[in-house]
Amino acid sequence: MRLAAFESAPLSTIIPATVYGGAGCRILNSSNTKPLTLSSPSFYNNNNFYKTKHLNFKLNAASNVSSGSGSDDSNKSIKQQLAVLLEVEGVLVDVHRECHREAFNLAFKNMGLDCANWTEPIYLDLVRKCFGGEQEMLTLYFNKIGWPTSLPTNEKGGFIKRVLQDKQKALEDLVKSKSLPLRPGAEEFIDEAHNEGVPVIVLAAYSRNGENVARPIIEGLGEDRTSKMKIVGEAEVKQSFYGQLVLGKGVASSLDEQLLNEARKAASTEKQKIAKEVASVLKLSVDLDTTSSESMQKIVAALRAGAEYAEVPVPNCVLVAGSLPGVAAAEQIGMPCVVLRSKLTSRAEFPSAKAVLDSFGAPDLTISRLRRIGPA
Structure with missing residues (x-):
C-alpha cells in the first residue's frame, strides 16, 4: 500500500x-x-473448534450464506450481534x-x-x-x-x-x-466492548511490518486485556475453517484463475505508475491502493477468519481500519468498515468506509456508534 x-x-x-x-x-x-522471530500463540483448540455441531455456523460465518430458516426472534438476535475487528498499525499505535x-x-x-x-x-x-x-x-x-x-x-x-x-x-x-504509546482511548474502547459483551478481534495477520512488530504492540495492552480478546495471526488464519477451505491444498487454482491473478498484478503495477505520474503533475495528495490480488486474498482470509473466531456473521462485524487495503477487503466481502485516521492518512480519502474518524472515544469511535453503523 x-x-x-x-x-x-x-x-x-x-x-x-x-x-x-x-x-x-x-x-x-x-x-x-x-531478523527476530516470535511465536504465534493459539487461542483455540482445533478439536473443539471444528466440532460438527458448530460446522453450520462456521460455514455461514466464513461464506456469509444464510439458509433463511429460523424464527423471527432468532433472526433478530443475529442482527443484534456485533464484533469489532481491529487493525494494529495505525489503529492501536501510530x-x-x-x-x-x-x-x-x-x-x-x-x-x-x-x-x-x-x-x-x-x-x-x-x-x-x-x-x-x-x-x-x-x-x-x-x-x-x-x-x-x-x-x-x-x-x-x-x-x-x-x-x-x-x-x-x-x-x-x-x-x-520501548513501550510505544497506544492511541489515546484505545484501552478504554476495548474495555467498553468487553463490558458490553462485544467480541474484539485483533488482526496481526496482515500487519504491514509483520507479526514481529504487531504482536509486541498487542502485548502492550496488558495480559488482562489480551486474555479477553482474540488475536488472529497467520497461524490462526490457516487454522480457521475458511483458511483451510480456501487457502489450503484442498482448493486448487485453475489455469484461468492463475492467469487472471497475473493480469491483476500487472494492472495494479500499471495503475500505480500512472497514478504517480498524474499526482506528480497535479501536485495531489493521494493514497494509492496497489495491493496485489494475492495480498488482497490474505487480507480477506484474515477478515473471514476474524468473523469466524468471533462467531458472528460477516455483516455484523465492523472492521476498524487504518489502511486502504483493509478497507478494500472489507468492502469486497460486505463487512462494514470505519477508518481511524493517523498522521499519514490524514489527507487520504476512503469513500467505501462507513465513517472516517479521528480518535477513540466520543464523539468519534465508540461501541454505541459502531452498533449504529454495523449490523444490518
Whole structure:
C-alpha cells in the first residue's frame, strides 16, 4: 500500500546545501543480524473448534450464506450481534509516526553512514514525494546527497535492500524494547466492548511490518486485556475453517484463475505508475491502493477468519481500519468498515468506509456508534 502524502517544504530547502555538495557518504562499518522471530500463540483448540455441531455456523460465518430458516426472534438476535475487528498499525499505535524515522536513522548509524540522518521534515518530504515507498525514498535521498563513495553503481539495488533489512530489524527491536504509546482511548474502547459483551478481534495477520512488530504492540495492552480478546495471526488464519477451505491444498487454482491473478498484478503495477505520474503533475495528495490480488486474498482470509473466531456473521462485524487495503477487503466481502485516521492518512480519502474518524472515544469511535453503523 502506498501511504498518504504530506505537504511540507521541498527536500532541497531542508537538506543543507553543504550536504548536497559533499562527495557522498562514507561507510565506516557494517553489521549483519538475523531478523527476530516470535511465536504465534493459539487461542483455540482445533478439536473443539471444528466440532460438527458448530460446522453450520462456521460455514455461514466464513461464506456469509444464510439458509433463511429460523424464527423471527432468532433472526433478530443475529442482527443484534456485533464484533469489532481491529487493525494494529495505525489503529492501536501510530507506528509509522512513532518508529519508522527512528528505525531508518538507526539503520544508517549501524551501517556507518555518517552523513545520513532524517529529521522529521526530511522524512515527511520523502514520504510525500515517494508516496511512502521506502525503496523510492532511499533512492531519492541518496541521489540528492550522494551515494557511498566505495559503492559501485551496479550495486545500488543491493545497498538499498540491505538498508531496508537493517531498518526492519531496527524497527522490530524498537517495538520490543520501548513501550510505544497506544492511541489515546484505545484501552478504554476495548474495555467498553468487553463490558458490553462485544467480541474484539485483533488482526496481526496482515500487519504491514509483520507479526514481529504487531504482536509486541498487542502485548502492550496488558495480559488482562489480551486474555479477553482474540488475536488472529497467520497461524490462526490457516487454522480457521475458511483458511483451510480456501487457502489450503484442498482448493486448487485453475489455469484461468492463475492467469487472471497475473493480469491483476500487472494492472495494479500499471495503475500505480500512472497514478504517480498524474499526482506528480497535479501536485495531489493521494493514497494509492496497489495491493496485489494475492495480498488482497490474505487480507480477506484474515477478515473471514476474524468473523469466524468471533462467531458472528460477516455483516455484523465492523472492521476498524487504518489502511486502504483493509478497507478494500472489507468492502469486497460486505463487512462494514470505519477508518481511524493517523498522521499519514490524514489527507487520504476512503469513500467505501462507513465513517472516517479521528480518535477513540466520543464523539468519534465508540461501541454505541459502531452498533449504529454495523449490523444490518
